[in-house]
Amino acid sequence: MKTLVKLPVVVLPEPVMSTVTLGVDTSETVSNRFVAAMKGEPQGAYITFASADLLFRTLTPRRWNILRSMTGAGPLSIAELTRHARSNARTVRRDVEALLDVGVLERHADGTVLFPYDAVHVDFVLGSN
Template sequence: MATLKVKIESLEQTMATVAEVMKAAGGQTGLQAEPSLIFPSWEALHRVLTPKRLEIVKVMTGQGVLTMREVARRVGRDFKAVHADLDTLVKSGVIDRADDGVVFPYDRIHFEFEIESAA
């Protein structure tokens, strides 16, 4: 089962993780990267993954390639609005374009982040 991990972490945290993975790999080849989508803040995540866009991703999960019109039909929304949301999701790396539509190439999404109180 392919899972996309969505995280909130700073650039420093991301770079530290990359350094740890490279050190652990120790020159090994053929290591599989974990599909991740990393945002620097809750606000950045929420700008891309709005409730309506998450609904789109949900109906696309595990469905293979769908036309944009089919996605709009499945979420019961206007094609033009769904097209704009799909464009944002493609540009953000959440979904991929295909020859005859768009695809979310994962079976599920796992959100991994903490929200702390403001000091």
């Protein structure tokens, strides 16, 4: 006769949604955020640009498309990104390098790249100078 073994029920926590805020801010605001973080005050994830012009030069429509493909996707290879972007590998590689250079993406030891967020919030105000 077979004995029935009851296994414990394991309830996994809901995955935590991580959102990054892309924005334009002054160096003073960034410094204040840093000081607050060093005091243990949660700040959230920010990628800050010095100007809207710099943000738009860095995050071109093609690069937004790459970020959209990578959001919540985990580490991806250049070949996978090329398929998602429907572009050629050289262009994708160049765009990925630009995003790596400004700290938007992370490179893993195996050559894959990661955008470690599930969502993107864009926050800046355009006004007259």
